[in-house]
Amino acid sequence: MIKLNVNGRIHRLDVAPDTPLLWVIRENLELTGTKFGCGIAQCGACTVHLNGVPIRSCITPVSTADGAEITTIEGIADGDELHPVQQAWIEEQVPQCGYCQSGQIMSAVALLRDTPNPTEDEIDVAMAGNVCRCGMYSRIKRGIQRVAGVQVFDPKTSQEVQHG
Amino acid sequence: MGKWTRRGFITAGVVGGSALVIGVAIRPGLQTPGLSKYVAGEGETLINAWVKIDADNKVTAIVPHSEMGQGAQTALAQMLADELDAAWEDVSCLEAPAEDDYANYALGKGYIVGDMNIPRVLVGSVDGVFMQVSKAMHLQITGGSLSIRTTGVYGMRVAGAAAKEMLVESAAEAWGVSPDELKTENGMIIHEAGGKREPYSAFAEIAGSKVPPSVPTLKTPDQFNIMGKEKPRLDIPSKVDGSAQFGIDVVVDGMKYATVNAAPVFGARVLKMDTRKADKMPGVVEVVNLDDAVAVVADGYWQAKQALAAVEVSWTNADGENMNSASLFDQFQSDMEEATLSGEANLDLEEGDTVKAFASADRVIERQYRVPYLAHACMEPMNAVARFENGMCEIWTGTQNPLGFKHEVAAALEIDPQDVRVTNYFMGGGFGRRSIADAAIQAARLSRHIGSPVKLIWSREEDVQHDYYRPAVASNFRAALDADGNPTAWENIFVDKHEPVEAPHVAYAIANKRIEYVDSPTSIPFGPWRSVDHSQHGFFTESFIDELAYEAQVDPYQFRRNLLKDHKRHRDVLDLAAEKANWSKPIGKNRGRGIALQDSFGTLVAEVVEVTVTEGKVKVDRVVVAVDPGFAVAPDGLKAQMESGVIYGLTAALYGEISIDNGRVVQGNFDDYPMVRMDSAPEIETYIINSHEPWGGAGEPGTPGTAPALTNAIFAATGTRIRELPVSKYEFDVKFIEENEV
Numbered sequence: 001m002i003k004l005n006v007n008g009r010i011h012r013l014d015v016a017p018d019t020p021l022l023w024v025i026r027e028n029l030e031l032t033g034t035k036f037g038c039g040i041a042q043c044g045a046c047t048v049h050l051n052g053v054p055i056r057s058c059i060t061p062v063s064t065a066d067g068a069e070i071t072t073i074e075g076i077a078d079g080d081e082l083h084p085v086q087q088a089w090i091e092e093q094v095p096q097c098g099y100c101q102s103g104q105i106m107s108a109v110a111l112l113r114d115t116p117n118p119t120e121d122e123i124d125v126a127m128a129g130n131v132c133r134c135g136m137y138s139r140i141k142r143g144i145q146r147v148a149g150v151q152v153f154d155p156k157t158s159q160e161v162q163h164g
Numbered sequence: 165m166g167k168w169t170r171r172g173f174i175t176a177g178v179v180g181g182s183a184l185v186i187g188v189a190i191r192p193g194l195q196t197p198g199l200s201k202y203v204a205g206e207g208e209t210l211i212n213a214w215v216k217i218d219a220d221n222k223v224t225a226i227v228p229h230s231e232m233g234q235g236a237q238t239a240l241a242q243m244l245a246d247e248l249d250a251a252w253e254d255v256s257c258l259e260a261p262a263e264d265d266y267a268n269y270a271l272g273k274g275y276i277v278g279d280m281n282i283p284r285v286l287v288g289s290v291d292g293v294f295m296q297v298s299k300a301m302h303l304q305i306t307g308g309s310l311s312i313r314t315t316g317v318y319g320m321r322v323a324g325a326a327a328k329e330m331l332v333e334s335a336a337e338a339w340g341v342s343p344d345e346l347k348t349e350n351g352m353i354i355h356e357a358g359g360k361r362e363p364y365s366a367f368a369e370i371a372g373s374k375v376p377p378s379v380p381t382l383k384t385p386d387q388f389n390i391m392g393k394e395k396p397r398l399d400i401p402s403k404v405d406g407s408a409q410f411g412i413d414v415v416v417d418g419m420k421y422a423t424v425n426a427a428p429v430f431g432a433r434v435l436k437m438d439t440r441k442a443d444k445m446p447g448v449v450e451v452v453n454l455d456d457a458v459a460v461v462a463d464g465y466w467q468a469k470q471a472l473a474a475v476e477v478s479w480t481n482a483d484g485e486n487m488n489s490a491s492l493f494d495q496f497q498s499d500m501e502e503a504t505l506s507g508e509a510n511l512d513l514e515e516g517d518t519v520k521a522f523a524s525a526d527r528v529i530e531r532q533y534r535v536p537y538l539a540h541a542c543m544e545p546m547n548a549v550a551r552f553e554n555g556m557c558e559i560w561t562g563t564q565n566p567l568g569f570k571h572e573v574a575a576a577l578e579i580d581p582q583d584v585r586v587t588n589y590f591m592g593g594g595f596g597r598r599s600i601a602d603a604a605i606q607a608a609r610l611s612r613h614i615g616s617p618v619k620l621i622w623s624r625e626e627d628v629q630h631d632y633y634r635p636a637v638a639s640n641f642r643a644a645l646d647a648d649g650n651p652t653a654w655e656n657i658f659v660d661k662h663e664p665v666e667a668p669h670v671a672y673a674i675a676n677k678r679i680e681y682v683d684s685p686t687s688i689p690f691g692p693w694r695s696v697d698h699s700q701h702g703f704f705t706e707s708f709i710d711e712l713a714y715e716a717q718v719d720p721y722q723f724r725r726n727l728l729k730d731h732k733r734h735r736d737v738l739d740l741a742a743e744k745a746n747w748s749k750p751i752g753k754n755r756g757r758g759i760a761l762q763d764s765f766g767t768l769v770a771e772v773v774e775v776t777v778t779e780g781k782v783k784v785d786r787v788v789v790a791v792d793p794g795f796a797v798a799p800d801g802l803k804a805q806m807e808s809g810v811i812y813g814l815t816a817a818l819y820g821e822i823s824i825d826n827g828r829v830v831q832g833n834f835d836d837y838p839m840v841r842m843d844s845a846p847e848i849e850t851y852i853i854n855s856h857e858p859w860g861g862a863g864e865p866g867t868p869g870t871a872p873a874l875t876n877a878i879f880a881a882t883g884t885r886i887r888e889l890p891v892s893k894y895e896f897d898v899k900f901i902e903e904n905e906v
Contacts, residue, residue, distance in 0.1 A: 037544075097592050135845070
């Protein structure tokens with residue numbers, strides 16, 4: 001039995017310990033917002049947070065997540081209130097096909113929590129692991145900068161971002 | 165605008181003895197029970213095939229196009245809502261079901277003939293003929309950058325305007341006034357003199373029984389309220405919280421999971437397989453021989469994948485098994501040479517007399533270019549869910565071609581198309597790839613075989629190695645220049661012509677042109693890839709014209725401009741791109757600018773790319789795009805498509821190569837088939853010209869100009885002319901001059 005704490009809910013599952021966390025999240029828990037893209041940690045579509053750290057769930061054995069706190073795209077909004085990064089994604093009209101965006105958003109949320117006002121280089125480094133085949137990189141960057149900007153001018157929202 | 169037949173909803177004809185042309189008309193709602201059962205709920209009245217107004221005055225645009233990221237569903241809803249005078253906040257979008265009534269006839273028509281003035285010959289089985297032609301032409305159904313300029317212009321706008329006229333007529337009858345006294349806004353019909361104001365929904369039922377007007381009056385651009393305005397995309401909110409449903413997310417009761425390995429050499433079949441090890445692995449339901457592929461069905465994807473790796477398969481020999489990339493290009497070259505010698509090349513275009521022009525040329529410039537096969541690499545690997553039960557098959561997947569999938573699955577299972585139902589989902593990228601039904605057919609066969617629903621998911625490696633590739637092409641050019649460097653003849657021969665037919669043609673005023681092509685078939689499957697033949701010919705023609713400019717010692721922007729005196733739209737986008745990119749200003753050392761022009765899918769695009777080349781590495785700094793789509797229905801959506809098209813084109817130009825070794829694809833995943841990422845993506849600026857010429861497409865025109873603008877910029881920076889893609893094949897011999905040496 002493996003104990004998974006996903007978005008604050010505890011699940012006890014009988015799965016092979018070497019099963020990648022991605023497939024447990026998608027198939028056993030039916031949380032399908034986290035996507036399969038490459039299976040070898042090259043595209044970032046499967047990014048989730050493990051104890052707050054962004055990881056590629058497609059190569060992370062579920063056993064490593066036993067007892068840890070896992071956050072997926074379904075778990076970052078505060079009830080009905082979107083996370084500021086999600087809101088920025090709507091305002092900048094970031095997604096096209098949208099398939100990579102769960103992973104992009106999870107990487108961006110982690111970046112902004114650790115580096116509330118990232119430089120362009122810091123954004124490049126933090127986001128280089130996430131492929132967007134629709135090529136929305138400039139919008140993703142603007143979305144991140146929009147949240148960063150809000151932090152400077154709006155302390156309330158800033159606080160929310162830091163809570164991640 | 166063509167004539168619209170009353171009542172009838174399909175007009176079809178054949179042009180030139182072979183090309184099927186089909187027109188779209190509108191149809192009255194209550195006479196379409198076949199459609200009502202799919203799209204009309206309780207208290208709702210179907211007005212016609214593309215608009216639904218429910219009892220709460222909510223308007224649904226029923227859109228016969230799927231969403232793969234291009235945003236066409238929102239733009240089409242804008243077109244319908246504007247002509248209808250609907251309140252935008254009450255408008256939503258529903259994808260039309262995969263039923264023959266929604267077959268995308270407009271697309272076939274727009275793709276094949278490009279205008280509405282066609283002879284009409286009614287065809288009994290329009291669908292059957294259409295599908296045959298579609299298949300033969302590798303036609304995409306949501307594709308060809310056609311949603312706006314065919315379905316939108318000939319379907320949505322007309323449907324919206326017709327519905328509005330019917331509603332107004334109904335209200336006029338009910339109130340006993342003339343329709344001229346009524347006005348419409350925000351989904352309301354208003355009779356000011358009588359102080360009356362009612363929502364459309366009050367008249368929906370009466371309107372639905374009316375025969376639609378044969379030629380409804382469309383708005384002029386100054387009357388547009390919703391078209392041309394920034395409207396947030398309807399699909400975006402669901403794409404930021406994980407709730408958007410893609411084909412890969414579908415869950416069906418009792419579903420098993422499957423994955424496949426197809427024969428690595430195209431055309432090979434399973435000779436024998438040893439499943440003893442796999443059979444015993446946990447969760448495995450069955451190892452299935454699909455003849456050209458081996459599949460494992462299991463309780464979960466991971467179990468299926470693990471077991472598949474444990475199946476030992478040997479494959480039959482196949483024709484292409486000795487083929488490799490070098491031998492393919494050798495074949496192309498010798499087929500072109502042979503055809504030239506024998507005079508048996510196919511003539512594509514001839515203007516003037518190139519023989520004479522070459523005889524009197526001051527100089528002759530000869531160049532050869534080639535581009536490799538490319539995979540689509542949609543972010544969402546190919547997948548489908550199928551349930552075969554009681555002789556009927558349900559398919560849940562994301563497809564650009566739902567109706568085609570229905571027919572192809574039916575054909576593969578040898579059942580009636582009426583017994584196949586396709587439910588479509590968002591696509592995690594399409595780019596042409598999701599017009600082909602291979603994964604859906606595999607899922608259907610697996611479900612029938614094991615007797616329970618199956619979700620088939622391809623690994624990324626399977627997706628890259630069993631694509632329908634953008635074809636590799638070789639293209640050879642010759643030009644004659646006079647003593648002043650002006651081109652007097654343009655000669656081009658290339659291998660394998662597909663669609664669109666005009667892709668190899670250039671607008672440049674060169675008096676004598678001769679373009680030929682040679683069929684040089686290979687065993688590598690090919691299919692439509694974003695911008696189709698423009699993706700190759702855009703690189704060839706815009707590289708060659710750039711080379712001619714340098715030979716003539718004329719600025720490459722001015723050189724193009726001088727040859728476009730009769731093409732105002734072409735000149736205007738070139739001028740705008742050059743101006744915004746500060747073309748005439750010096751750019752600094754190790755840097756270069758390149759320009760390219762594309763006329764594709766009814767839209768003009770000029771791109772200027774700026775690069776810095778240091779230590780042999782190319783960094784793309786900035787891309788300036790000037791685009792004239794006729795009219796930008798969704799301006800931000802158009803910009804997003806330009807950005808997307810540029811990045812897609814850059815990935816291909818910089819890194820894209822599917823190479824063949826002993827008949828198999830070498831690359832397999834993003835580690836050896838790399839992508840442009842955040843840290844290598846340039847700034848992209850898009851400037852729009854609304855020329856009000858016929859409306860063009862958006863999904864593809866941004867792609868083809870990117871490669872030549874990039875390689876022209878690299879030439880400007882380094883003096884190295886790239887004639888074979890991708891750029892990563894080259895090492896740049898840049899001479900570095902230290903500041904103190906100058």
